[in-house]
Amino acid sequence: MSVYHTEDTGECRKYNFRRIHTTTIRFQVRAAHDVAICLSPDDEEDPEDLYEIFIGCWEGGESGIRRKTQDICRIETPDILSDEEFRSFWIKIQHGIIKVGRSGQKHPFMSYSDPEALLHVTWYGYSTGWGAEGEWIFPDDDDTSSSSSSAMSSSDSEAEDINNLEDRPIQYKRPARWVPAKGGYFPHRPVSGGEGPDGEVYVGMAHHEGGYILGMVVPDHGCCYIPFGGDAIPKDEYFVLSNPESVTLSWEPGSKGKVPPGALQGGISEDGERLFIGRVSVDGVVSVGKVHPSHETCYVPYGGSEHSHKDYEVLCVQNVPCKV
Incomplete structure (x- = not known):
């Protein structure tokens, strides 16, 4: 830089x-x-x-x-x-x-x-x-060559930068893609997780301890918070989930490690287990994190700590086969 x-x-x-x-x-x-x-x-x-x-x-x-x-x-x-x-x-x-x-x-x-x-x-x-x-x-x-003044501008082709990584996270064939980012940067059509304590938050993921751990990107903080080991860990370099084709995504109820049909796999634990994108409401605001099936819970970052919840919502794609 x-x-x-x-x-x-x-x-x-x-x-x-x-x-x-x-x-x-x-x-x-x-x-x-x-x-x-x-x-x-x-x-x-x-x-x-x-x-x-x-x-x-x-x-x-x-x-x-x-x-x-x-x-x-x-x-x-x-x-x-x-x-x-x-x-x-x-x-x-x-x-x-x-x-x-x-x-x-x-x-x-x-x-x-x-x-x-x-x-x-x-x-x-x-x-x-x-x-x-x-x-x-x-x-x-990276944005200075763009003429756009959008609040979240980028070239959709930047998502392909992920192919240059030696250690690549899980990738969706469609409808979603993980875009590498840092310092509060956003790709084209980022997937919203809902309204957090400081405004809208977005679905994020970061490499940590050998896995790809789900969390939430907070624009004002310029980082992605992931729940891990009892803490909410800020990551300056992360991935943002984007929906470039604007397919219909929805948050559906889940509990005790179970996910509904169409659930998007969102990452991999440090032990190699598949994770799913989940969210819960904590103190009246949304926090996005990881559904860990074998733990029968959804972990989210909030207030500097990792919180676990048996009941949660899972990000799903509607009417489109979800393959990875």
Whole structure:
């Protein structure tokens, strides 16, 4: 993955622009202080027509959001940046609100709702200033050649990248396919698991301890959580289930390790047992995980732990033979 360098621009910001491809912008940055991201309708710097997000500014101890040259949010954030290691952040633009957070933390440390209605932004820029240089990594690098501004854009052909893996997980001939991903990236038509505690979650799977373990991808966290050994384990590299042909998938009831007809095999345990894609409701929200037939239960990640449930729902394909 490419590393981009920014010079010290002093008090006059000079942004390097990138196209926005998702509702969540993710980046890693290594800088002593004074990191800035702008959100703009185009790839030009017009202070009257953009939002500016400052991280580790004002002598390195504060962060803030600026609109029309006015600071509308400013908080203390000591030691939020480092010139010795990369720090990861996300910016989410959704439902008229801008949220800024640290990777791995579901709650933002800054947010702003524009009373004048949020600008329709399609570009973001990055910069350093006031005596600081920076190095940047952007997980959306693979998308920069695409002209799409979809909230979940990708080329369907990227699913074929899985064929290049030496150690390949189970693959469906149709109707679904596992697409390799990382850092919150999504393929074309990802399969939703339902509404999680921080919004919609998606069916995911990750390689772990010699198996392919089912779990859920949480967009805001940029990772896939899998249930294993009593823990909810975050995986930065994972697979997302996609439904490129838009066949009918449904969640059907199951219990005690049993699965209904048409159940999609979703992975392989560390002992070589077939697993199926299951979900349960925990505290009123959905969590997606693995139905383990020999254990007669469905394991899901929730709240940092692995939870087991005898009753659950299983992802099934309707009216299409399911072969692997």
